[in-house]
Amino acid sequence: xxxxxxxxxxxxFALRHGDVHALRDISFSLERGERLGIVGESGAxxxxxxxxxxxxxxxxxxxxxxxVTFDGQVLNRLSERGLRKVRGNRISMIFQDPMMTLNxxxxxxxxxxxxxKAHRRIASKEARAIALDKLQQVQIPSPETRLDQYxxxxxxxxxxxxxxxxxxxxxxxxxxxxxxxxxxxxxxxAEIMALLLDLCEQHxxxxxxxxxxxxxxxxxxxxxxxxYAGRVIEQGPTREIINDPQHPYTQGLINALPQMATPGxxxxxxxxxxxSLSNLPSGCAFHPRCDFINRADGQPxxxxxxxxxGFVESGNCQVxxxxxxxxxxxxxxxxxxx
Amino acid sequence: MSAxxxxxxxxxxxxxxxxxxxxxxxxxxxxxxxxxxxxEQLRFKGGKLVRHQEHVHAINGxxxxxxxGEALCVVGESxxxxxxxxxxxxxxxxxxxxxxxYDGNRIxxxxxxxxxxxxxxxxxxxQNPYASLNPRMTIQQTLEEPLRLHHPDWKxxxxxxxxxxxxxxxxxxxxxxxxxxxxxxxxxxxxxxIARALAVDPEFIVADEPISAxxxxxxAQVLNLLMxxxxxxxxxxxxxxxxxxxxxxxxxxVAVMYLGxxxxxxxxxxxxDKPRHPYTQALLSAIPRLKDDRPQHIRLTGxxxTPVNLPSGCVFHGRCxxxxxxxxxxxxxxxxxxxxxxxxxxAVEEGRL
Numbered sequence: 001x002x003x004x005x006x007x008x009x010x011x012x013f014a015l016r017h018g019d020v021h022a023l024r025d026i027s028f029s030l031e032r033g034e035r036l037g038i039v040g041e042s043g044a045x046x047x048x049x050x051x052x053x054x055x056x057x058x059x060x061x062x063x064x065x066x067x068v069t070f071d072g073q074v075l076n077r078l079s080e081r082g083l084r085k086v087r088g089n090r091i092s093m094i095f096q097d098p099m100m101t102l103n104x105x106x107x108x109x110x111x112x113x114x115x116x117k118a119h120r121r122i123a124s125k126e127a128r129a130i131a132l133d134k135l136q137q138v139q140i141p142s143p144e145t146r147l148d149q150y151x152x153x154x155x156x157x158x159x160x161x162x163x164x165x166x167x168x169x170x171x172x173x174x175x176x177x178x179x180x181x182x183x184x185x186x187x188x189x190a191e192i193m194a195l196l197l198d199l200c201e202q203h204x205x206x207x208x209x210x211x212x213x214x215x216x217x218x219x220x221x222x223x224x225x226x227x228y229a230g231r232v233i234e235q236g237p238t239r240e241i242i243n244d245p246q247h248p249y250t251q252g253l254i255n256a257l258p259q260m261a262t263p264g265x266x267x268x269x270x271x272x273x274x275x276s277l278s279n280l281p282s283g284c285a286f287h288p289r290c291d292f293i294n295r296a297d298g299q300p301x302x303x304x305x306x307x308x309x310g311f312v313e314s315g316n317c318q319v320x321x322x323x324x325x326x327x328x329x330x331x332x333x334x335x336x337x338x
Numbered sequence: 339m340s341a342x343x344x345x346x347x348x349x350x351x352x353x354x355x356x357x358x359x360x361x362x363x364x365x366x367x368x369x370x371x372x373x374x375x376x377x378e379q380l381r382f383k384g385g386k387l388v389r390h391q392e393h394v395h396a397i398n399g400x401x402x403x404x405x406x407g408e409a410l411c412v413v414g415e416s417x418x419x420x421x422x423x424x425x426x427x428x429x430x431x432x433x434x435x436x437x438x439x440y441d442g443n444r445i446x447x448x449x450x451x452x453x454x455x456x457x458x459x460x461x462x463x464x465q466n467p468y469a470s471l472n473p474r475m476t477i478q479q480t481l482e483e484p485l486r487l488h489h490p491d492w493k494x495x496x497x498x499x500x501x502x503x504x505x506x507x508x509x510x511x512x513x514x515x516x517x518x519x520x521x522x523x524x525x526x527x528x529x530x531x532i533a534r535a536l537a538v539d540p541e542f543i544v545a546d547e548p549i550s551a552x553x554x555x556x557x558a559q560v561l562n563l564l565m566x567x568x569x570x571x572x573x574x575x576x577x578x579x580x581x582x583x584x585x586x587x588x589x590x591x592v593a594v595m596y597l598g599x600x601x602x603x604x605x606x607x608x609x610x611d612k613p614r615h616p617y618t619q620a621l622l623s624a625i626p627r628l629k630d631d632r633p634q635h636i637r638l639t640g641x642x643x644t645p646v647n648l649p650s651g652c653v654f655h656g657r658c659x660x661x662x663x664x665x666x667x668x669x670x671x672x673x674x675x676x677x678x679x680x681x682x683x684x685a686v687e688e689g690r691l
Contacts, residue, residue: 266565267558273556
C-alpha cells in the first residue's frame with residue numbers, strides 16, 4: 001500500500017443557500033519519496049485538496065466523504081490530538097506567502113525551537129543545534145545570525161528558505177507545498193525550486209506540489225493531477241501528460257502558454273472561464289468551453305452535457321472525458337474486427 | 339540633442355533613433371523620500387541640528403525610445419523600477435530629473451490642464467482589475483467617464499454608441515452595461531479595463547502587468563485581445579511585465595531593467611537568441627520551460643540590493659559571476675553592438691563575455 005492514499009475524497013462547504021461541493025471524488029496515492037503535482041486554475045479546488053489531506057479545512061467546510069489514509073492511519077477520522085502528531089511532524093506544509101506563515105513577533109530561532117519542542121522532548125540547546133543544521137541545509141548565508149533575526153529583516157526568498165527549513169525540521173515523510181514560489185521573482189523561484197527538489201531527493205521526502213505553473217510542475221514532479229471545477233480530470237506521469245495531453249482542458253491549458261505559440265501569432269485560448277462551484281454546468285463541467293463535444297459525424301455527443309465522465313485508461317494516464325473514451329472504444333473495436 | 343550634454347555617456351545612436359520615436363525618455367531619475375517632512379528630517383548629531391534625508395532611488399538614469407507601432411516590453415524583477423517608469427511616463431509621478439518627450443514635445447513639466455490633450459492620446463491599463471474599476475460605478479458609467487471628459491461636445495447618443503462599439507471590440511456584451519465591476523470575473527474585468535483605455539481612441543497604451551493577476555487560460559484571451567487591438571488600431575505599447583514568456587510572444591523590442599537602470603535593450607528575437615548581459619542570461623535561464631527536464635539555470639548568488647544605498651559601479655556587480663574591480667567602481671553605459679543590441683556591461687565591452 002502506498003504511503004498516502006486518498007480515496008473518493010469529498011469536501012463541501014455548508015453555506016446559507018446550500019452546500020457548495022468543493023471537491024468531488026478525488027482519489028490519488030503517493031509513494032515514499034515520490035513527487036506529485038496538482039495543477040489547475042484558481043477555483044479548481046487544488047488548495048482545498050491540499051488542506052483537506054491534513055483536515056485543515058475551516059468551517060463551514062467539512063469532509064463529507066471518502067478517506068485519507070497515511071501510513072495505515074485514516075487521517076480524517078483522527079482526533080485533533082492525533083492529527084497534531086501528524087501535522088508538521090510527519091506531513092508538513094509550505095504555504096504561498098512566507099510573510100503570513102512566519103510569526104512576526106518571534107525570532108526565527110524561537111519559531112524553529114518551538115516547533116521542535118511541540119513534537120519532541122528535547123532540550124532548547126539541542127533544538128537550536130538542529131535548527132542551525134537545517135538552516136545550513138537550505139543554504140542560508142550566516143545561519144547563526146539568522147536565528148536571532150525577525151522575519152521582517154529578511155527578504156522574500158530568504159523567508160521562503162526558512163519556511164522550507166521549518167518544514168524539514170522534524171524529518172517529515174511528505175511535504176505539501178501550496179504555490180511555494182508564486183510570490184517570488186523568477187530568478188529566486190528557480191533557486192527555491194531547485195533547493196526544494198534537491199532536499200526532497202536527498203532525504204527521500206515525498207512532495208505534493210500545488211501550482212498553476214505548468215513549467216514548474218514539468219520540471220519538479222514525476223506524476224501530476226489536473227483539476228477542473230473540483231474534480232480531477234486527468235492524472236498520470238508528468239512527462240506523458242505534458243508531451244501528449246489527452247483531456248481537451250489539459251490540451252488547452254498547455255497550448256495557451258505563450259511558449260507554445262509562434263511569437264507574434266495569436267495564442268490558442270480556451271474560451272469562457274471556470275464555472276462557479278455553486279452553479280456547475282450539467283454533465284462534464286468543461287463542456288461549455290470544450291471544442292470536442294461533437295462526434296466525428298458533426299452531431300453533438302449527448303453524454304457530454306448529461307453525464308459526468310468517469311476515468312478511462314489511456315496509456316499510463318487516466319482521463320475523465322467522453323470524447324477520449326469514445327475514441328479509445330472506436331480503436332478497440334477496430335482492432336477487434338481486424 | 340538640444341539639452342546640454344553634461345556627461346560623455348550619450349549613446350551615439352540616440353539621434354538616429356529618435357527620428358521615428360513616439361516617446362523619448364531621457365536620463366530619467368526618480369527618487370522617493372523615506373524621511374518624511376522637513377521637521378521629521380531634523381536630527382541632533384554631535385550637538386548640532388542637521389537635516390538628514392534618505393531616498394529610494396527607484397530609477398537612475400533611464401534612456402528609452404519607443405517607436406511608433408511597436409510593443410516595447412520592459413522586464414525585470416520586483417523593485418527594479420519598471421512600474422515607476424510606466425507611471426512617470428503617464429504623468430502619474432513627476433520625475434526627479436530628466437525629460438519625457440511625447441511626439442517631440444516635452445510633457446513631464448506640464449500642468450494637468452496642459453496635459454489633458456496628451457492624456458487622450460495615451461492611456462494606461464493596470465495590473466489588478468479588482469482595484470482599477472470603481473466599485474460604485476456601473477460598467478456603462480466607467481466607460482462613459484473618459485468620453486465625457488475628453489469629448490465635452492459629444493451628444494448623449496454619440497457617447498452611448500461609442501461605448502457600445504468599444505464593448506463589442508473587447509468581447510463584452512453591451513447588455514452588461516448596467517452591472518457593477520464585482521459581478522464580473524477577473525478576465526472580464528480586465529477586458530472592461532482595456533475597453534476603458536480604448537474608449538478615447540488612444541495611440542499609445544501603457545500596460546503595467548496587465549495579465550499577471552489572471553489565470554493561464556484567461557491570460558491567453560487577454561493577450562490575444564491586446565494583440566488584436568494593436569493590429570486594428572495601430573497602437574504603440576509600453577508593456578511592463580516580469581514574465582519573459584509573454585515578452586517573447588508579444589514584444590517587438592525588450593528592455594531589461596535591474597535596480598533602476600536599463601542593462602540591455604534588443605529586439606525580442608535577438609535578446610532571446612543571444613542574451614548578452616549576465617543578468618539577462620540568468621533571467622532567461624530561470625524561465626521554467628515545459629520541454630527540457632532539468633535545465634541548467636545560472637544560479638545567481640545573493641539578492642537584489644536595496645535601492646536606498648545603491649552599490650557603487652555596476653549595480654549588478656554583487657551578484658554577477660563575471661564582475662571584476664572595474665565593475666565595482668565604474669558605472670557601465672549602454673553601448674551599441676553590431677546587431678543593434680545595446681548592453682551596459684564592462685565584461686561585454688572588454689570582450690570577456
